Amino acid sequence: METRNIYPGIEMIQVGDFHSCYLIRDESLALVEAPHPAEAQELIQGLAALGVRPQDLKCLITTHIHLDHAGAAGHLARENPNLIVFVHEIGAPHLINPERINQSARRTYGPAIEVIGEMLPIPEAQIHPLTDGDTISLGRTRWEVLHTPGHARYHICLFEEKEKILFSGDALGCLYPGAPLYLVAPAPEYDFELSLKSIARLESLKPEMVVFTHLGPSRDKTVFEECRKQHRLWVKAIEKVLKFTPDADSLEILKMIAEDIPLVKDFPQYSGSYILNIGGIKRYLMKKANPA
Numbered sequence: 001m002e003t004r005n006i007y008p009g010i011e012m013i014q015v016g017d018f019h020s021c022y023l024i025r026d027e028s029l030a031l032v033e034a035p036h037p038a039e040a041q042e043l044i045q046g047l048a049a050l051g052v053r054p055q056d057l058k059c060l061i062t063t064h065i066h067l068d069h070a071g072a073a074g075h076l077a078r079e080n081p082n083l084i085v086f087v088h089e090i091g092a093p094h095l096i097n098p099e100r101i102n103q104s105a106r107r108t109y110g111p112a113i114e115v116i117g118e119m120l121p122i123p124e125a126q127i128h129p130l131t132d133g134d135t136i137s138l139g140r141t142r143w144e145v146l147h148t149p150g151h152a153r154y155h156i157c158l159f160e161e162k163e164k165i166l167f168s169g170d171a172l173g174c175l176y177p178g179a180p181l182y183l184v185a186p187a188p189e190y191d192f193e194l195s196l197k198s199i200a201r202l203e204s205l206k207p208e209m210v211v212f213t214h215l216g217p218s219r220d221k222t223v224f225e226e227c228r229k230q231h232r233l234w235v236k237a238i239e240k241v242l243k244f245t246p247d248a249d250s251l252e253i254l255k256m257i258a259e260d261i262p263l264v265k266d267f268p269q270y271s272g273s274y275i276l277n278i279g280g281i282k283r284y285l286m287k288k289a290n291p292a
């Protein structure tokens with residue numbers, strides 16, 4: 001665990017190598033994102049290093065209900081029965097009853113689920129469902145809620161208009177130090193067209209700083225174009241493989257797309273994520289070919 005200040009009034013808590021959450025110090029203390037359930041204690045230690053107890057938090061805002069963004073939400077809500085958890089209205093029922101998320105995680109990760117952990121339910125009274133255009137006022141800062149489907153249909157981003165700060169969740173992919181931006185396109189909800197629409201909307205806000213959940217802040221204005229490029233590259237490469245070898249499994253596809261996507265060859269340490277992308281994009285292409 002590591003903490004650092006990324007902006008006046010905003011602290012980053014990095015949990016493990018891949019996840020971060022952010023403490024906004026305003027009249028109300030807010031946390032953005034909550035990592036894997038198994039990382040709840042590490043998160044609480046991170047808060048303690050910043051002089052904050054879970055009970056001091058007014059709210060948790062999660063960009064979506066995936067385990068690396070809302071996993072520890074139930075743990076925090078248990079520590080602090082007054083905590084308000086903000087989440088898009090489509091995702092809200094799954095935080096009240098996380099059984100479907102836990103089940104699908106067990107299916108996806110198998111025995112590795114042990115290191116991820118299981119989500120705890122959150123009492124309905126602690127959930128505040130969000131829709132596009134809502135604002136969350138913390139005092140000095142006011143965060144606009146932008147519904148940004150594509151990565152998942154219940155994905156939101158948060159934008160502070162005066163400070164021009166954008167919390168992007170997974171809508172603009174991952175940006176790890178020392179690596180190029182890469183895509184997160186998991187099953188079952190990845191949608192290429194919606195992703196591009198959401199990217200265009202975020203770009204039109206002209207943020208000064210984009211804060212990635214994976215991992216940290218960036219002032220690079222090219223992240224939008226780079227993310228668009230990645231979506232096109234990945235979908236095209238996988239479409240091509242499936243055209244000639246429709247029965248290829250994800251590992252075979254991974255080998256074959258390495259030719260077209262340099263990142264896959266050059267940064268094999270993220271291959272777990274690439275496999276998830278392949279599953280998501282395959283499913284998207286199938287849905288597109290056979291609309292229900």
Ligand SMILES: [Zn+2]
Nearest residue numbers: 064066151170
């Ligand atoms: Zn996600």
